[in-house]
Amino acid sequence: MATSNESFRYFTLGLLAHQPMSGYDIRRFLKSLEWLIGSPSFGVIYPALHALLEDGLVTMEVASRPDKPPRKIYSITEAGKQALLEWVDQPPASNANLKAFIMRLIPVGSSAHAGLIVHLQQRRAQVLAHQADLERIITDWAEGVDWGQRLAVDYGLAVASAELAWLDKVLVRLSTEPWAEEVIEIERSVDMV
Amino acid sequence: MATSNESFRYFTLGLLAHQPMSGYDIRRFLKSLEWLIGSPSFGVIYPALHALLEDGLVTMEVASRPDKPPRKIYSITEAGKQALLEWVDQPPASNANLKAFIMRLIPVGSSAHAGLIVHLQQRRAQVLAHQADLERIITDWAEGVDWGQRLAVDYGLAVASAELAWLDKVLVRLSTEPWAEEVIEIERSVDMV
DNA sequence: AAGCGCATGTAAAAGGTTACATGATTAC
């Protein structure tokens, strides 16, 4: 085992489970999701790939193309798929924030449906708890409240509501729709924003 | 000048502008907002307070109480208020995530009405941009899409929608209501952009 | 041949957490 950084290593492994990529590809993909989960620099990405390679969870091959510099393409191995499934099965941290949730959602959503439902239900319980926390803050104040703090809590409650609505929507879909039509289903769910 | 850690130092200064507190108080307050902005450990809080003290932005006095161990209460100074106003005036990072936004929202919302509106409008523009990014990802895919990735993007769009709705609601309220004294700064009138 | 976009990599510095040390006060 090389460096630790477990969650990012497995997140990366999840991306590679979908399709082989280079470090540069991963960087670009994360750049587009920067708002959601941040986009770690090469100083994180490359060492993570090296660690996965050392652990035998991925293989690497150099792809020389005619018109561009060569790239190192990483592909997941059978051992990698196995390790990913095991990791996905583990319960998430109880205090996971939005970023941590999404970073698990991607590999979990890609692999196992039963695991996905559990994952979303756990998230739902956590958001409910945090919502209660925020509401308790407000009732504890009740007067002489700082404006900035009030706005911040109000904002948090708005996000919590939106998250709960989204989670319920997805959970209902997952529990009522037959698995076979999953791809079509999710395409329908995405358009309504 | 002591350690860097600028954003957390000013965030702390903003809390002290609202009311004098000890490091322990700050920790407890942040614990309740953990979901929103995370709760840094004492290894961050105490050095930040020491740095503020060294820079003359706060003063410290030991409060010995009869029934509990003594605490070090930090209060903002005039120089501190000045520095805070200058910091609040600076534009936020263009790629600020939710946490960074909230950490600025608290001091900004506490100090200046005009600055608050600008801050929220900037956030609004950023969220719109990120929303467009996420929508572009979807249109770029269109085929053989990974389930987890689709869920993540869908989730991001739901949060973006909620944020925009919240921002619009607050901005409308701020621009239409004749403003209450609460928002106007405690002692001094400030001119801001 | 200079500059740019692609692509990989690393070292130094900054940022943050964990674990520990210290000690006062209350409750059992």
Place this chain on the structure above:
DNA sequence: GTAATCATGTAACCTTTTACATGCGCTT
């Protein structure tokens, strides 16, 4: 007297960013 809570602080460790180094291949 010993455990628990309050309260402050530091050092070792881990993670992440920043800044740099390297080099291919295309365009001007």
